[in-house]
Amino acid sequence: MKIPSRTFKGLAIAAAATLALTACSSGGNEAEPSEGGEAGLSLMTEGQLTVCSDIPYEPFEFTDENGEIVGFDIDIATEIAADQDVELSIIDDSFEGIQSGISLNKCDVSISSISITEERKGNMDFSDPYMEDDLVLIAPEGTDITDLESAQDKRIAVQAGTTGETFGQENGLQTIGFDDSGLQIQALKAGTVDAALGNISVLGYAIKDETGFVRVEEIETGEQLGVSIKKGNTEMADAVNGTLQRMEESGELGELEAQWFGEAE
Structure with a gap:
């Protein structure tokens, strides 16, 4: 580039x-x-x-x-x-x-x-x-996860040390931390997690050309x-x-x- x-x-x-x-x-x-x-x-x-x-x-x-x-x-x-x-x-x-x-x-x-x-x-x-950036929750199409409330008790991929991890934990989500966003997305694609939570700039970019994944909720954090x-x-x-x-x-x-x-x- x-x-x-x-x-x-x-x-x-x-x-x-x-x-x-x-x-x-x-x-x-x-x-x-x-x-x-x-x-x-x-x-x-x-x-x-x-x-x-x-x-x-x-x-x-x-x-x-x-x-x-x-x-x-x-x-x-x-x-x-x-x-x-x-x-x-x-x-x-x-x-x-x-x-x-x-x-x-x-x-x-x-x-x-x-x-x-x-x-x-x-x-x-x-x-x-x-x-400026906000958070987003993404999940596979057809999932029963439609928002943060329905994501409770689900396996949610986050990147360790990020505001996404902090937000997920503060809101009672079952977060699974990954060292980088690449591993976070790989886990979502492999089905080892149910959804992923992170910044719109990163997760939105990661799925913009992917089929089978949707943004189920955008969270305004004013980051x-x-x-x-x-x-x-x-x-x-x-x-x-x-x-x-x-x-x-x-x-x-x-x-x-x-x-x-x-x-x-």
């Missing part, structure tokens, strides 16, 4: 991501922050914006048929790195690590469809919101997605917000949303 604008930066993603993933799996020591970028940001690695992301989480971040990491979040991360005149490196990390703030000990920022919540604000700072930043790092927050504001004002953010999600929303 072509990354809009500043494509010369996008060419470095695959190689940088491979190195980052290797370093992550080796269990090596964390890198010492270095100065880098036009704004003199303190970065984990000089001349490189290191971003933690939970892969796959289509269409926000996933590996395409060419082995490159692409997606809506990745396009935004590319723009942030380009505005700072640095390369982009992607580290694949668990969402539980990302949403708890642990990932920020090895990354400059995390961008992975992270909903801004008061609980998470206790562990990290957030950029301005870059997208807003943001880039997570280490607490107190105002310089990084200003840099990220500057890119988001530029993309919003130019219309590029809306174009990317239409490109990746289409009518999934």
Whole structure:
């Protein structure tokens, strides 16, 4: 997938991501922050914006048929790195690590469809919101699950550590957690769960070309997605917000949303 604008930066993603993933799996020591970028940001690695992301989480971040990491979040991360005149490196990390703030000990920022919540604000700072999202319950056609009430005592697939899991548990659903959304959808297709609960942006995208699955209830939660930043790092927050504001004002953010999600929303 072509990354809009500043494509010369996008060419470095695959190689940088491979190195980052290797370093992550080796269990090596964390890198010492270095100065880098036009704004003199303190970065984990000089001349490189290191971003933690939970892969796959289509269409926000996933590996395409060419082995490159692409997606809506990745396009935004590319723009942030380009505005700072640095390369982009992607580290694949668990969402539980990302949403708890642990990932920020090895990354400059995390961008992975992270909903801004008061609980998470206790562990990290957030950029301005870059997208709004709600939850949806999907199930096979012909099922007796027609809403949240009829989903009681059913096996509901959720992604561990997400707002979908929290909402399901708070509403008395029998949730079964999965490490990523891909496994969540696979379980639904295999029939090992009765339904799936998660963000419309992800589950709507996952079934938009599938037959045999329907949205049985959409739940308005007013979620807003943001880039997570280490607490107190105002310089990084200003840099990220500057890119988001530029993309919003130019219309590029809306174009990317239409490109990746289409009518999934």
